[in-house]
Amino acid sequence: MSITLDQVTKRYQGVPVVNDVSLDIGDGEFFVLLGPSGSGKSTLLRAIAGLAGVDHGRIALHGRDVTHVSPRDRGVGLVFQNYALFRHMTVAENIEFALRVRRMSASERRKRRQELLRLVALEGMDNRLPAQLSGGQQQRVAVARALAHKPEVLLLDEPFGALDAKIREELRRTIRQVQRELGITTVLVTHDQEEAFAMADRIGVMNLGRLLEMDNPHELYSRPATRFVATFLGAANLLLARQTKEGVRFGKTAVNAHPSNPGHGSREHEVVAVVRPEEIEVAPTRETLGAIYLAHGSVEEILFTGALERMRIRMDDEAAAPLSNSNGSAVPLLEVTRTQHEQRAFQVSPGQAVAIGVRRIHILPTPLSSFTACAPSESQVEGLSQHPLLVELATRMKTRISTRVEPCLGIPGAACEAEGAFAGTTVIAAEPDVAQQTQWLLERGADEVLILPPNAPSPQRVLIHWADENVRGATLAVAASVLRHVAAAAIYVGILPDRTPEMQRPHGVRALLDARSEAQEVHGLEMRTELRFGDVASELTRQLAETPGQMLILGVCSATGVAERFGSLLTSARWPVLIVHRAPEVVLS
Amino acid sequence: MSIKQPSVLPGFGLTFGFTTFFLCAIVLIPLAALVLVATSMTWHDFLRLVLSPRALASYRLSFGASLLAASINLVFGFIIAWTLTRYDFPGRKLIDALIDMPFALPTAVSGIALTTVFAENGWIGRYLEPFGIKVAYTWIGVTVALTLIGMPFAVRSMQPALLEVQRDLEDAAETLGAGRFYVFRRIIFPTVLPALLTGFTLAFARAVGEYGSVIFIAGNLPMKTEITPLLIVIRLEEFDYRGAAALGFVMLVISFVVLLTINLLQGWGRRRLVQAAH
Numbered sequence: 001m002s003i004t005l006d007q008v009t010k011r012y013q014g015v016p017v018v019n020d021v022s023l024d025i026g027d028g029e030f031f032v033l034l035g036p037s038g039s040g041k042s043t044l045l046r047a048i049a050g051l052a053g054v055d056h057g058r059i060a061l062h063g064r065d066v067t068h069v070s071p072r073d074r075g076v077g078l079v080f081q082n083y084a085l086f087r088h089m090t091v092a093e094n095i096e097f098a099l100r101v102r103r104m105s106a107s108e109r110r111k112r113r114q115e116l117l118r119l120v121a122l123e124g125m126d127n128r129l130p131a132q133l134s135g136g137q138q139q140r141v142a143v144a145r146a147l148a149h150k151p152e153v154l155l156l157d158e159p160f161g162a163l164d165a166k167i168r169e170e171l172r173r174t175i176r177q178v179q180r181e182l183g184i185t186t187v188l189v190t191h192d193q194e195e196a197f198a199m200a201d202r203i204g205v206m207n208l209g210r211l212l213e214m215d216n217p218h219e220l221y222s223r224p225a226t227r228f229v230a231t232f233l234g235a236a237n238l239l240l241a242r243q244t245k246e247g248v249r250f251g252k253t254a255v256n257a258h259p260s261n262p263g264h265g266s267r268e269h270e271v272v273a274v275v276r277p278e279e280i281e282v283a284p285t286r287e288t289l290g291a292i293y294l295a296h297g298s299v300e301e302i303l304f305t306g307a308l309e310r311m312r313i314r315m316d317d318e319a320a321a322p323l324s325n326s327n328g329s330a331v332p333l334l335e336v337t338r339t340q341h342e343q344r345a346f347q348v349s350p351g352q353a354v355a356i357g358v359r360r361i362h363i364l365p366t367p368l369s370s371f372t373a374c375a376p377s378e379s380q381v382e383g384l385s386q387h388p389l390l391v392e393l394a395t396r397m398k399t400r401i402s403t404r405v406e407p408c409l410g411i412p413g414a415a416c417e418a419e420g421a422f423a424g425t426t427v428i429a430a431e432p433d434v435a436q437q438t439q440w441l442l443e444r445g446a447d448e449v450l451i452l453p454p455n456a457p458s459p460q461r462v463l464i465h466w467a468d469e470n471v472r473g474a475t476l477a478v479a480a481s482v483l484r485h486v487a488a489a490a491i492y493v494g495i496l497p498d499r500t501p502e503m504q505r506p507h508g509v510r511a512l513l514d515a516r517s518e519a520q521e522v523h524g525l526e527m528r529t530e531l532r533f534g535d536v537a538s539e540l541t542r543q544l545a546e547t548p549g550q551m552l553i554l555g556v557c558s559a560t561g562v563a564e565r566f567g568s569l570l571t572s573a574r575w576p577v578l579i580v581h582r583a584p585e586v587v588l589s
Numbered sequence: 590m591s592i593k594q595p596s597v598l599p600g601f602g603l604t605f606g607f608t609t610f611f612l613c614a615i616v617l618i619p620l621a622a623l624v625l626v627a628t629s630m631t632w633h634d635f636l637r638l639v640l641s642p643r644a645l646a647s648y649r650l651s652f653g654a655s656l657l658a659a660s661i662n663l664v665f666g667f668i669i670a671w672t673l674t675r676y677d678f679p680g681r682k683l684i685d686a687l688i689d690m691p692f693a694l695p696t697a698v699s700g701i702a703l704t705t706v707f708a709e710n711g712w713i714g715r716y717l718e719p720f721g722i723k724v725a726y727t728w729i730g731v732t733v734a735l736t737l738i739g740m741p742f743a744v745r746s747m748q749p750a751l752l753e754v755q756r757d758l759e760d761a762a763e764t765l766g767a768g769r770f771y772v773f774r775r776i777i778f779p780t781v782l783p784a785l786l787t788g789f790t791l792a793f794a795r796a797v798g799e800y801g802s803v804i805f806i807a808g809n810l811p812m813k814t815e816i817t818p819l820l821i822v823i824r825l826e827e828f829d830y831r832g833a834a835a836l837g838f839v840m841l842v843i844s845f846v847v848l849l850t851i852n853l854l855q856g857w858g859r860r861r862l863v864q865a866a867h
Contacts, residue, residue, distance in 0.1 A: 046760075049760075049764055050764075051760050051763070051764070070763075071760070071763045071764045072763050072764065072765070072766045072767065072768065073766075074764070076764055077764065077765075078760070078761060078764040080757045080760075080761065082755070082757060084755060084757035084758050084760070084761040086758065086761075086762075086775075086776060087780070088779045088780065097762070097765050097767070097775075098765035098766050101765060101766045101767045101768075101771060102766060142761075145761075145765070146764075146765075148765070149765065149766060
């Protein structure tokens, strides 16, 4: 491996900007770190270069631990967005800088310089000053300079950011060519997904300091695991759907489309589906659709962009409407792109009613789909649905908050019973009878219950615990999903009973390490672990009370006794608690 | 280039006229008057006046002490500017504000304060006395006063240049293998050199023209601690306007030559950088 990052964390004033990033980059690989501004990608690059120290974790280059090695001894070449050329030196002096530092002889320096100038196609420019060159040429000089001392790793920090489109394309090709010719391991940081697609062998997508997913461009585009990656890499329609044994159902219409990836387990539950705009077909009627029918809709807007036509369609069945869109209208519209060929086959004008079909559906493996604020009265529901933390979570997860009034919420054995299944995550306020409410919801089939105390801030630390090994996977999946959307540290708290004999303690530690590696491998979640002794509820309460700004994710496998076991923990809740409930799957013989 | 050429900004004619008028009224005409008065003497009288031993001694002190003070400000002003731009420490804002104090103080106040401190029985002077170092009423005192009043000019002209040295440049140099001193010598120093020279020039110009603070600490012994501006005032008080004008004229010429030399040096340095590459 050329570059190995192990749980690298960097904080600025206590806030993690790079959060537990682990990564292996192979020899000669072109790796692109992609993310919006402020996602921590540049900081991570600077950490690899040694210009930013890390607070936690290890960095190795070619098997050599360089975590505490200064940048000048790391053997990396770095290229900056603003070129960072030495303006009082000529092209030749700039390129020879690293060689001069190494006291290389003048003739050797000249030879190496000619070689590099040929590589970046700038022969004969030796005696120019940077100010006499165009932006593209300056960046070529910067690349040549960064390669002069034959570094083992080339790092590029948004190298095309200051260039116009045409030059950018040309320089991209040059850099890719140089990289192939030298076979040098390269990491490029960018916020431009098109650039990432054009250059990368592998892309790692970062958001909020975390490395969310990494894979080759094609896999990432067609099979994203998170909604952030799905929407950040190209356009995507996110739709809420119901996964059933027969297939996927959108809104009222049973689509029975089989997604590109099989669902998880046989449990019927709400899922988030990704439909790319180019995978949508429009036709005059349902019968003339070639693809699987989704819904009817009317065309709101058509935009001609040359090769492609972009459309926005309002769906008649609002329950099946997309979760998010960029235009901010009340009911999001479905984004569709069509090729010239498709346009010729079926001409569409604004306002026209069309039938919509989908060619390919991808179901996100994320367990958190949408939120439903639930309370006994209309006014309480209204208040709860505007809870700042809930709104923040929903916005970041690009999902919707629906409301549901349950007059008998929390009253055991009440005459009125809940109607219909609880979809997604049910949210309740931390009322005095919150424990009863929780149990009531879990007994009626709620999969996740989020308890929000008033004014709960966005958490800095998320504690994770499961009361039963059967829900380990589900709890970790939910925790990973939550932590992708909040910049917080994850801590798994393992709790053994007080009277655990010495001999069994190693088992506890073992379970902790297993949990950690499962979180990392299956869910891409980096978490720390802590081992405690004592009663589960009181240990968790004690730890949550220690510092403010914490949240608990608690996995349980049965609804019975939840109020009793965790009553104290929930009732005194000054912190958000997310309960993950999965009944063990019944295996029929 | 013709003035009538359409320019991006309107009103070139008006502003150019105003600039010329203002420069003439405020700078050129008074200077011309000075030259005129000086030239109304005979050549012999003029030489006798400006080359008298007392005048020569005053030039030596004025320009010598000014150059020394500007050099001190070049070094220490750079260190202060560096500290203020590169480090964040409690009280940084306060120190930053203190730099401007000599700007705001009437120079006489600084002179009196310095004299109090550096006199033989002053706070600092009393400890220097046993070593035989006398500050007040010697050329050292003059230099101290000129350093004080020139300091803000040096610091304030270097600060923006240091702020502008991109951290990226240093980062780039460091990843290329350069050590801290090498980075300073080859990257930072050449980048801020023009600002250093500007700071030096301003501090020097201010020191040459200084009068108020120096006359308190200098003691004003003819031939020893008498600066040229003071000599001019003395001539004026004797109603010897021609003598004063002649001395003023000499100051004007020397100052102009020094400032022009520094400017040319600066330009030459820039060209040399370009040429060295060819």
